[in-house]
Each structure stands twice: as C-alpha cells, then as structure tokens.
Amino acid sequence: MKIKTLVAMLFLSAGATTVMAQDDANCNSNSSISHESVKAGNFKDAYIPWKAVLENCPTLRYYTFNDGFKILKGLMGQIKDKNNPEYQKYFDELMNTHDLRMKYTPDFLAKGVKVASVDEILGIKALDYMSFAPKVDLNQLYQWFSQSVNTVKAEADPAVIFYFFQTSFDKLQADPAHKEQFIQDYLNASEYMETILAAETVDANKERLKGIKDNLVALFVGSGAADCESLQAIYGPKVEADKTDIVALKKIIDILKQMKCTESEAYLQAGYYVYKMEPTADAAIACALQANKKGDIDEALKFFDEAIDLETDNVKKAEYAFKAAVALYKAKKLAQSRTYCQKAISFNENYGDPYMLIAALYATSPNWSDESALNKCTYFVILDKLQRAKTVDPSVAEEANKQIAVYSAYTPQAKDLFMLGYKTGDRITIGGWIGETTTIR
DSSP states (O other), X not given: OHHHHXXXXXXXXXXXXXXXXXHHHHHHHHHHHHHHHHHTTOHHHHHHHHHHXXXXXXXXXXXXXXXXXXXXXXXXXXXXXXXXXXXXXXXXXXXXXXXXXXXXXXXXXXXXXXXXXXXXXXXXXXXXXXXXXXXXXXXXXXXXXXXXXXXXXXXXXXXXXHHHHHHHHHHHHHOGGGHHHHHHHHHHHHHHHHHHHHHOOOHHHHHHHHHHHHHHHHHHHXXXXXXXXXXXXXXXXXXXXXXXXXXXXXXXXXXXXXXXXXXXXXXXXXXXXXXXXXXXXXXXXXXXXXXXXXXXXXXXXXXXXXXXXXXXXXXXXXXXXXXXXXXXXXXTOHHHHHHHHHHHHHHOTTOXXXXXXXXXHHHTOOOOSSOHHXXXXXXXXXXXXXXXXXXXXXXXXXXXXXXXXXXXXXXXXXXXXXXXXXXXXXXXXXXXXXXXXXXXX
C-alpha cells in the first residue's frame, strides 16, 4: 500500500509540474502574441491573449496593464456610440484594468520594479473615466482626483492636477456650497504646480508647465470665487466661530493672505484673535492694519514695529516697514513715512517700492524756498529716487519710467538757475524737511 501510495503521489506531482509548466508557457506565449499585436496596432487580435494573461498571470509583466489600456481604448475608439453595450463592456474592463493595476502594484514594488504608486494610478484612472465614461458621475470623479492629487501632491501628473481643479470648478457650478473647498483646491493645486515648475530644468517643459499654471489661475479668476467679498462672506463667520482655535485661524489668515485680501475684516479680526493667543509677525501686521483702518495711526505703528521685531526674514521685514510707510503717507506724516521707507531699504536694498514712495513724498513738498527755480530743484531729487528704484528693482521700472517722464517736465531752466549762481553739474541741498543733496542737470 505504501509503495502504491508513493507511486500515485509521484504521478500527481509530475502532473502538477506539467500543468504549471504549460500555464507558464501559455502565459508567456499569450503575453508575446498580445504585446506584438499591440505594437502593430492590431487591437482585435491582441484582445483575447491579453485577457488570458490578465486573468491567469497578472503580475507576469507590468506592461500587460499598459497594453490593456491601449487595446481597450483602441476598441472603444472603433465604436461611435458610447451607449452601445459593447462599448460599455470595454469601458468596464478599462476601469477593472486600472483597479487590477492598483491591486498588484505592491507585488511589483516588492519585486523591485519601479512603478507608479497606487494613488498616482488612481489619478490616471480618473483621467480615463472622465474621457471615456458613457456618463460621468461628477462626485465620483472629484473623489478620485482629490484623493490622488492631495496624497501624492507635487508627485502628481500636471494633467491630473489641472483636471482635479477643473472638476472642482464643475462641482462649484453645480453646488455653490462647494465654494470654500473650491478655494482650498485652488490653493493646493497651485502650490503643487509651483513645486513642479521650480524643479523643472528643461525650458520647453517649463513653458508647458507654466501654461498649465496659468490655466489654473484663469479658471480660478473666472470662477467668481476669487473676490475678497466672497471670501469675507465665507470666512467672516468662521473667524468668530473659531476665535479660540489658533490652528483654524492661522489657516484662514494664510488663505486670505495668499488671495491678497489682507484688508478684509475676516483677515484683520483673525489676526487680532491670533495675536491675543500667540503674538506672531503675521498677527501683529493684521492688528496694525486693523488699527490703521480705524484711523489710529499711533496704535498701528506700535503693531507694525512689533511685526518687524518678530519677523526673522529680512524681505518680510522690509514689506512690513513699507506697509507702515504707506500708512504714514496716507496720514500725511511725511518725515515719518520716509523713515520707514529707509528702514525697508535697510532690510532689502533691492526693494524698489520704498524709493518710489519717497519720490511721491517729496513731490508733495516741493516748496522750501522763496525762489521758484530753487523749488523746482526738488524734482532732481525726485528723479534720483525714481532712477534708483528702477535700478535696484526691475519690477518697478515701467511705473518709474512713467513718473520720470512726468516729473522731468517740472525741473528748472538753466537760465533761471544761472541768475541764482547755479549751473549744470553743481550740487545743491534741498531745504525743508527733505534735506537731501542732488546734482543739477
């Protein structure tokens, strides 16, 4: 009995080995046939052997999945009516192939094969669903895009990022209650694209990526959700509801700051609440702007100074000092305004705006002498500041040139100065609170 049992086991073992060998041979054969057919564009002949590989040995080769996408899209492309049952069958198989690729991704990664992550693949599945579904479920599409993009972030395909935001826009059109999430989606998508763009070194690719980023901006601006009034309506009540939640308040501050809504009541009030719990530069600036809005320039200055002291980044220190200078200019405190402009320049010597503002300050006070020609020399100092502005900061050059053209017309005539003992090339000190020396030209 024992001998018979042993013989039987040997026969069974041999049979199993033979079957396994045949299965391996069939998988390799079908894989080869389907792959070659795909390369030839013969999707009809590739379909059956490809399906056999997908069903019996899905982890044989990773290109099985990519071949499947080409086969199924090719076959669907031959059917004009998306409501055709055969089209629906191929579409369902397309979605299933994406699902199987996600299912087996860990197996490929375990074998050391460099493949996309499960969440990256989900984004590609969403693109195919959007493109080929007979009827798109907007909520399902958005859920897939959102999960993919917000998980892989700057590792996402730029096209996936764009269509994620496009889908969020479509949801906003269907449901105005989606507005807050739409704004957050824009901020996220924009951040991811900026990271991708910063890492790109090929000029042609940079142009393409910049085009995608510009399209994101255009879509957001055209959405109607970008104005500060809308953001105030969304975040105003939230500030009051979360006035003791510092994390929520900081998030609101960041959003409003990115959207350039720092004059909104929501931003100012959120900053005030944060300041009471944790004085930071951002919170102090919000308090400064709030005080200035109420007309209390002295209180505003106190907070501007504190923001400058709390900030560690010199570029931001310069911006805060310039904000103070603007507030003082509007309050007609000209000498103080200049002091803060100079402070801004001391933090960032390539900052053109403070020079532009000093020019504007001087333009309000050209009269310091009884001699009209000498008063007109004030415009030489103004031109000095404008020239300096565009020299250190090309971003203000266009505006500086416009003002140079205007103020050049107010400089004195050589003959008038000659009568006062001055000629071209002489140095002259402008009197009054200005007290700067310039060259006559």
